[in-house]
Amino acid sequence: MTEYTPPPEAVLRSLDVEEHLSDPTLKQAFVTPMFDIIAPRYDQFTRWFSFGMDGGWKREALDAARESARRIRPVREALDLATGTGDLAVALARLWPGMKVDALDASPRMIDEAQRRLAQRDPDVLAAVTPMVGDMMALPQADASVDVITASYAVRNVPDxxxxxxxxxxxxxxxxxxxTLDFYRPDFAPWRALFLGYLQVAGDLVGYLWHRDPVVYGYIARSIAHFMSDRAFSALLHDEGFDVVSVRRYLFGGVARHVARRR
Known part of the structure; x- marks a missing residue:
């Protein structure tokens, strides 16, 4: 007899978002079903939610990756974390033809969507990109095996x-x-309150209209409130063996792109 597996919508409704965001041991149990739910409309929501700015942010992130990797000859392997539907992974494959790109995400439905879209690409891209379900806290890649890592909206969603x-x-x-490209807690308190307030209202509204569950997208504001500033993330990178090459802030520190090099 096949064991019943509840759909991610049912799983998410049974969980308390604040409890799971506050406890690193519980966080992933909330994040994975949430992204399973939003996978089919993830790109549409990201464009709408950012007023179309997300595409420009990612293009600038790719430009930064290409420029910063000039001294690496050749670039053989890349890793795109929290790949979502695989847009950055595909762009990386086109940036360095012949390179191998692992596209990793914790959400099985996101990886299904990435594989579906990848099948529509040209054969060279299809051969270069490998979508995989995986955990950013325990990457399957070997030590010192990757030349370039991209991570968009990734670190904020992990337990640690x-x-x-x-x-x-x-x-x-x-x-x-x-x-990396991610949302951060703005340092300036009045702007932080306005920024998170907008994200909360807009996210709750879209979550209800699309899924009858406000927390599906209202999670974003809540997760940012539990996260750090872009300056704190720069310090974390330095502590863990990176030299921060540049930081580009958007929306007065609500979003930031970091470029760092492994020491």
Whole structure:
């Protein structure tokens, strides 16, 4: 007899978001079913929620990765963390033809969506990108095996940011490049309140309209409130073996891109 597995919608409704965000041992149990739910409309929501700015942020992140990796000859392997539907992984494969790209995400439905979209790409990209379900806290890649890591909206969603950065440092070769893009807690309190307030209202509204569950997208504001500032993340990178090359802030510190090199 097949064991019943409840759908992610039912799982998410049974969980308390604040309890799971406050406890690192519980966080992933909330995050994975949430991303399973939003996978089919993830790209649509990201564009809408950022007023179309997300595409520009990611293009700049790719430009930063290419520029920072100029001294690496050749770039053989890349890793795209929290790959979602695989847009950055595909862009990396096109940036360095012949390179191998692992596209990792904790959500099985996200990886299903990435594989579906990848099947529509040209054969060279299809051969280069390998979507995989995986845990950023325990990466399957070998020590010092990766030249470039990209991680968009990734570190904020793991149970332990320091542990995830430590794993990235482990798999990167010396001199390897890390490029992250994420939401952060703005330092300026009045702007932080306004920024998180907008994200909370807009996220709850879309979550209810699309899924009849406000927390599906309202989670974003709550997760940022539990996260750190971009300056604190720079310090964390330095502590875990990276030299921060540059930081680009958007929305007055609500979003930031970090470029770092493995010492």
């Amino acid at each position: 940011a320091r542990g995830a950065v430590r794993e990235m440092a482990r798999v990167l070769r010396s001199g390897g490049v890390l490029v």
